[in-house]
Amino acid sequence: MKNIVLGLILYLSAGASVAEQAPPVELTPPLPKEAYASCAALDGALFVDGVPPEVGLTLHSRPRMNAIVTAVLPSSATGVVKGKCKRRLHNLWCQVTWGCLRGYARTVFLREGDRPHPLQWAEVTGVPVDRFLMLYSKADERATPAAAISPTARVSVLDCVAGAGGQEWCAVVWGDKTGWTRKQYLQF
Known part of the structure; x- marks a missing residue:
């Protein structure tokens, strides 16, 4: 039994996971x-x-x-x-x-409903892997947080605009989570 558990630990630590x-x-x-x-x-x-x-x-x-x-x-x-x-x-x-x-x-x-318009895809970038990317209800960091998403997410981008402080913000969708994030965190 001990050898089976050790083998499973080595297998999982080598990068393979049952969920994958x-x-x-x-x-x-x-x-x-x-x-x-x-x-x-x-x-x-x-x-x-x-x-x-x-x-x-x-x-x-x-x-x-x-x-x-x-x-x-x-x-x-x-x-x-x-x-x-x-x-x-x-x-x-x-x-x-x-x-x-x-x-x-x-x-x-x-x-x-109807698809709003053609989607553009982007990878989340510049966020440490032990953190989340916060999405906001408006294109402003002082707005209410809407959701937190994975730092390795691939999101669909609906629109980008100039927001508070002159920075560009993008409306993104990830699964059932939507909100605004700064464009600097997206790689197109």
């Missing part, structure tokens, strides 16, 4: 052309938000991160249809449909 392991992907062959006519229309009220373009939003067979990945929605998907939802630990998962793609998705990456 990707769930198995279930590969399904493409449907015949005539089957696509029976797919759901892309007329839902939701769109994918806060997901980097090169990643996409994974859909799972069950409302769990370690469940089989059944499909991946593009980060630009609109018209997503929402079904029944379940709370799992700290996440709300909903059954979603986008055309012929179905599965459970975390709602933190889904928004209702």
Whole structure:
């Protein structure tokens, strides 16, 4: 038993973590052309938000991160249809449909309505790894703090303006957290 625990400690300290392991992907062959006519229309009220373009939003067979990945929605998907939802630990998962793609998705990456405008992505930079980047309700550090986000986050940038003190501020979205931060903390 002692050797197993020691081996697990060495494995985890070498940089691999159980949480980093990707769930198995279930590969399904493409449907015949005539089957696509029976797919759901892309007329839902939701769109994918806060997901980097090169990643996409994974859909799972069950409302769990370690469940089989059944499909991946593009980060630009609109018209997503929402079904029944379940709370799992700290996440709300909903059954979603986008055309012929179905599965459970975390709602933190889904928004209702129309996408405001094309997104620009930026990496948070210049924040120590043991700190958070504070987002504010307005483009001013004296404004009410709105949220604290990871110092290694990749955020979507909605707009940048000149703020208090002549500094540039940007409105950003990270998952379900939104607010203003100084542009100096963003690398485009």
